[in-house]
Amino acid sequence: MRQLLKYELIKLFWRKSVLIVFLLLMCVYGWILFYNQEQYVDASKIYHPYARSMTEADYKKVESISRKAMEKEESMSDRLPLHELGLLYDIAHVQHRKEHYAASLEQIREELSTYAQNTFEYKKIALAEQLLIDKGVPSDEVYYNKPWANIMYMHDQLGVLFMGAMILIGIAPLYSSEYSSRVDSLLLSSRHGRRKLVSAKCYAAIIYTLAFSSVFALLTLSVHAFLFGNLDGSQTPLYSLARYVDTFDFQHAPFSLTVGQYYLIQLTIHALGCIAFAMAVMFISSISYSSFITFMISGSIVAIPYLLLDVRNVRHPITEWLVTYSYSQFIRVSNMFSSFKAVNVGGEPVLYPFVALCVVTIVTLALIWGTRAIFSRRQSC
Amino acid sequence: MELTIQNICKRYNDKWAIHQVTAELDYGVYGLLGPNGAGKTTLLRMLADVLQPTSGSIQLNGQPIGAMGESYRDLLGYLPQHCGFYRQFTGRAFLMYIASLKGLDKKTAALKVGEMLELVGLRDVAKQKIESYSGGMRQRLGIAQALLNDPKVIVMDEPTVGLDPQERIRFRNILSEMSSNRIVILSTHIVSDIEYVAKDLLLIKEGRLLKQERLVSLLENVRGVVWKASVDEEQFAVLKKKYRIGNVLREAEGIEVRILAQEQPIVGAELVSPSVEDLYSYYFNEEFAV
Numbered sequence: 001m002r003q004l005l006k007y008e009l010i011k012l013f014w015r016k017s018v019l020i021v022f023l024l025l026m027c028v029y030g031w032i033l034f035y036n037q038e039q040y041v042d043a044s045k046i047y048h049p050y051a052r053s054m055t056e057a058d059y060k061k062v063e064s065i066s067r068k069a070m071e072k073e074e075s076m077s078d079r080l081p082l083h084e085l086g087l088l089y090d091i092a093h094v095q096h097r098k099e100h101y102a103a104s105l106e107q108i109r110e111e112l113s114t115y116a117q118n119t120f121e122y123k124k125i126a127l128a129e130q131l132l133i134d135k136g137v138p139s140d141e142v143y144y145n146k147p148w149a150n151i152m153y154m155h156d157q158l159g160v161l162f163m164g165a166m167i168l169i170g171i172a173p174l175y176s177s178e179y180s181s182r183v184d185s186l187l188l189s190s191r192h193g194r195r196k197l198v199s200a201k202c203y204a205a206i207i208y209t210l211a212f213s214s215v216f217a218l219l220t221l222s223v224h225a226f227l228f229g230n231l232d233g234s235q236t237p238l239y240s241l242a243r244y245v246d247t248f249d250f251q252h253a254p255f256s257l258t259v260g261q262y263y264l265i266q267l268t269i270h271a272l273g274c275i276a277f278a279m280a281v282m283f284i285s286s287i288s289y290s291s292f293i294t295f296m297i298s299g300s301i302v303a304i305p306y307l308l309l310d311v312r313n314v315r316h317p318i319t320e321w322l323v324t325y326s327y328s329q330f331i332r333v334s335n336m337f338s339s340f341k342a343v344n345v346g347g348e349p350v351l352y353p354f355v356a357l358c359v360v361t362i363v364t365l366a367l368i369w370g371t372r373a374i375f376s377r378r379q380s381c
Numbered sequence: 382m383e384l385t386i387q388n389i390c391k392r393y394n395d396k397w398a399i400h401q402v403t404a405e406l407d408y409g410v411y412g413l414l415g416p417n418g419a420g421k422t423t424l425l426r427m428l429a430d431v432l433q434p435t436s437g438s439i440q441l442n443g444q445p446i447g448a449m450g451e452s453y454r455d456l457l458g459y460l461p462q463h464c465g466f467y468r469q470f471t472g473r474a475f476l477m478y479i480a481s482l483k484g485l486d487k488k489t490a491a492l493k494v495g496e497m498l499e500l501v502g503l504r505d506v507a508k509q510k511i512e513s514y515s516g517g518m519r520q521r522l523g524i525a526q527a528l529l530n531d532p533k534v535i536v537m538d539e540p541t542v543g544l545d546p547q548e549r550i551r552f553r554n555i556l557s558e559m560s561s562n563r564i565v566i567l568s569t570h571i572v573s574d575i576e577y578v579a580k581d582l583l584l585i586k587e588g589r590l591l592k593q594e595r596l597v598s599l600l601e602n603v604r605g606v607v608w609k610a611s612v613d614e615e616q617f618a619v620l621k622k623k624y625r626i627g628n629v630l631r632e633a634e635g636i637e638v639r640i641l642a643q644e645q646p647i648v649g650a651e652l653v654s655p656s657v658e659d660l661y662s663y664y665f666n667e668e669f670a671v
Contacts, residue, residue, distance in 0.1 A: 003481035003490070007474075014469050182465035186526065188431045189459040190482035191451050197482060379432050 001196055008197075008204035012170050021169045022212075025162050032158060033223070039150055039243050040227040043083035047144035050087065054094045054140045062088045083146075086244030090142045097138045097239065097251055104252075105132055124342045124349040131254040131340065135239075143240040145233025147224050148259045150243055154220045155266065156334045163274045163331055164302045166212045171205050171281040172298060173291040175375065180289055184378070194376040202282065202368060209278040213271045234260030238337075254340040254351075266333045272357070273330035276364040277302060280327065283367040286374045302327050324352070330360055382442060382533060383407050384428075384564050389437030391423050391588075398423040399434070400588040410560045412575030412596075413568035415585035416665045421568040422462050422538055424585065428566060429459040429536045441534070455484065458532030462539050464523035468512035472503055472522055475511060476529060483530040490529075497525035500555065502548075516543040524552065528559075535559070537567040541574050553578050572657040584664050591664060596657065603655040603663045608640045610650035620646060627662045 012018070033040070050058070065088060080088075108129045115122035178184045187193040225231050238257045242248040250262070257265070281298040288294045305326035308314045329335050341352035384406040391399040399420045413421050426432035427439060430446055430453060439446045446453040467475060473494060480490035498504040501521035511519065520543040527537060535556075541549045549571075556565055557578045569575060575582065575596075582599055584591040592599060607627070612620065617636050620626065624646050627639030639653070640646045641663050655663075 003477075003487055007478040007481060010470075010474075011467065178465075181467075182461070182463050183467065184465070185426075185429070185431050185459070185461040186464065186479065187482060189429045189454060189457060189461075190479065191455045191484040191530070192482050193454070195451070 001200060004192065004196060004200040005203055005207075008200045009207060012174075012204055012208045015170065015173070018166070018170050021165055025158075025165060028161070029154075029158060029219075032154065033227075036150075036153075038082040039146070040224075041081070041083040041244075042228045042230060043087065043146065043244075044144050044230060044232050046084065046087060047090075047142060050091065050142040051144070052141060054091060054142065058091055059095055062091050082244045086146070087142070089245045090240075090242070093242075093248060094138075094140050094142060097248070098140060100251070101132070101138050105129070108132065120344050120347055120349065123347075124344075127342060127349045127351075128254065128340045135254065135256040138239055139237065143233060143236035145236040145241055145259050146243060147228040147231050148233050148236075148263065149241050149246070150228075151220055151224050151263070152241065152266070152334070153243055153246075154224075155217075155270065156332060159216065159270060159333075160302070160306060160328050160331050162216050163209070163213060163270075164277070164299075164328070167209060167274060167278045167281055168295050168299055168302075170208050170212075171278050172285055172294040174201055174205060174282050175285040175371075176288050176291040176294045180291065188378060194378075195372075198372045198375050202279070202371070205278045205282050206275055209274045210271060213274050217267055217270075234258065234263070238262045249334060249338050252339045253337050255337060257337075262337065265337075269333045269336070269353070269357070270331055273327060273333070273360065276360045277327040277331060279364045279367045279371075283371045283374075286371045302331075305329070306332075325356060325359055327360075330356060382564060384534060385440045385443075386424075386428075387438050387440065389424075389427060389434040389439060391420075391427065391432070392435045397588045399427070402437075402585075402588075402590045404583060404590060404593050406564050406566065406581075408560065408562055408564060409580030410556055410565040410567065410575070410578045412579035412582045413566060413585060414570070414572065414575065414582055414661060415568075416570065419585045420588040421585055423588075425536050425538045425566065425568055426461075428534075429457060429461075430454055431459075431461075453534075455530070456533040458527035458530060458535045460523050460527040460537040460540055464519070464526075466511045466519060466522065469510060471508050471510055472514070472518075473498065473507040475522065476526055479526040480529050485530060493529050493531075497529055500528070501525045502551070517545060517548060520544055521548065524555075533563050535563055535565040535567075537565070539569055540567055541569060541571055549574065570661075572661050576657040582660075586665060599660055600655050600657070603641075603660055605652065606641050606643055606663065607653050607655040607659045608642055608646055608650040609637065609653045610640060610647050611635045611637050612647065616647060625662055627659050 108125055112122065112125045112129065115125065178187060187197060190197075221231070236259050238250045238253055238255070238259055238261075239248065241250050241259055241262075255262075277298075280301065281294065284298050285291070285294045288297070305319070305323045306328035308319045309323040323329055324341075336353045336356060342349035343352055343355040345355065386402055386404045386406070389399060389402050390397060402420075402424060413424065415421050423432065427434050433447065441449065441453055441456070467478070470478065476494040476497060477490055480494060485493060495504070498507050501524055503518060503521055503525065506514070506518065511522065514522065520540070524537070524540055527535060541552060544552060553574065556567070559565065560578070560580070567575065579596055581593055582596055583593045584599075594602075610620075611634065613635050617629075617638060620638065620640060625641040627641060629639075630637040639659060640650065641659065
């Protein structure tokens with residue numbers, strides 16, 4: 001089995017197309033870094049004095065700077081570098097998030113009173129309330145976690161594209177090329193060509209996926225450590241995570257996690273999502289004679305939901321449902337944790353990340369079984 | 382060891398590619414002879430367990446090969462008609478990969494691969510990528526992969542395509558040596574390939590088995606119908622219309638032609654001993670390759 005796996009890995013990694021696509025994606029990576037270069041400034045020293053509870057005086061100072069800028073009819077970004085502006089923005093947000101927390105709790109309690117107990121809606125809102133209480137009132141400190149915010153941003157923006165492309169280019173030919181190059185007759189007539197080979201291909205696809213997923217994670221971590229000179233902020237709360245002057249994507253997250261904890265969860269779910277997608281591509285490859293057709297069908301499966309919601313922002317119950325359980329959302333991870341979502345499972349609310357994990361696991365196991373069944377009963381034409 | 386083909390049929394849509402073929406094979410070389418489209422490849426694919434018959438069964442020592450699964454494929458060496466390769470692999474890496482598919486451990490595989498490369502004369506180019514190989518070299522690599530696991534049942538579909546005459550002779554000798562304790566089935570329409578090595582010939586036409594007999598016996602069947610004559614162009618044109626024509630040799634003095642006829646086709650024609658080519662011509666009435 002080890003020998004078979006070794007050769008399956010060689011077949012996967014030796015493709016010139018894999019190298020070419022990887023290099024192209026590295027160019028895109030470089031372009032994103034260049035385009036966002038203002039973000040890659042270490043401001044830990046200017047943030048440090050504000051690692052304390054904010055006072056009214058701090059809020060007033062921010063208001064005053066903002067007012068002065070408005071009086072002079074100039075943009076704040078013209079006067080201040082992005083990282084200094086980011087500090088003001090973060091101070092202002094401390095006040096906002098405390099207000100928002102209180103308002104959210106009040107709204108949930110109001111809603112709760114409108115539903116009868118034992119209904120799904122009631123249980124769902126009660127769960128939201130409980131999570132919000134567990135999360136606690138947000139702190140009134142300013143946190144510096146910009147290296148991590150940029151790491152998450154890179155995973156969020158380029159992660160799906162990078163892994164989607166690498167999986168498509170590597171795994172789409174896994175079976176299709178065996179059929180088109182007519183090697184399948186040799187494989188099927190050999191002793192291990194129907195059972196162990198399928199396992200070897202499956203393991204090779206998983207190793208390939210994990211390898212590129214690790215390369216992306218390590219590259220992103222080391223590039224950001226280099227650009228910022230540190231990786232400060234892993235112990236800060238997740239709700240405080242944002243790049244300079246950017247949206248706080250996780251301020252409504254129902255989980256009380258630190259940035260470091262979320263990063264590990266994100267890496268794990270991202271890897272699982274990538275493996276699940278790789279298994280889907282492998283299944284399509286096992287029923288298609290053409291790597292190109294496999295590439296197009298699999299590409300559509302991952303790209304259409306991503307384009308519908310994340311690019312075109314098409315909001316419709318069907319597209320929303322499609323997107324909820326799409327591979328792209330699973331690989332992207334962030335949308336699973338950014339807000340409270342619960343699914344009705346037998347009348348009980350279950351948090352969306354857990355349901356999604358179960359659905360993806362079941363679908364993936366079914367696809368692996370399907371691939372095995374198809375290839376082991378295959379007849380060479 | 383006995384390989385039994387029992388009433389097997391294979392149907393594609395409305396066409397029977399193989400119809401009611403029954404044969405019994407034990408040790409030795411069996412030549413499957415028939416024109417293009419006769420069903421040779423379909424039959425060999427079924428023997429190689431890569432294609433299921435529509436009906437009927439193939440058994441090895443009384444056990445259906447489909448039910449034997451891995452244990453049958455462990456005894457099998459198969460060279461398909463259009464053998465695919467991984468062009469980026471070297472010849473040695475390709476054989477090592479096939480060895481791992483055949484269940485050979487790393488040490489045994491390395492030994493067998495070296496042995497097979499030597500046997501087919503590819504040792505010197507073993508480290509070159511397959512994409513740099515000529516058609517003949519690829520065919521020899523295909524033969525090597527089929528023999529890697531020391532198979533007891535060897536199925537080869539057009540194994541000599543692309544080989545030069547010397548390589549063909551070498552290949553025939555390899556098969557001849559191996560056949561004492563193996564069942565070797567090979568299909569070809571190059572009749573000289575099997576003339577010297579085949580124990581039995583299986584003549585197949587339009588999906589049906591016409592004959593399974595010893596070569597000598599088949600040749601005996603056509604004894605007395607093969608004539609040789611020297612004719613001019615005009616006579617040759619007449620003969621072509623009336624009789625099945627075998628080998629034609631154009632010389633300065635005229636055309637030397639082999640004619641298949643029950644009675645003397647032309648004055649001066651003399652009876653000759655039939656060759657396998659005459660046999661082919663007799664049963665299939667087609668042009669043949671030599």
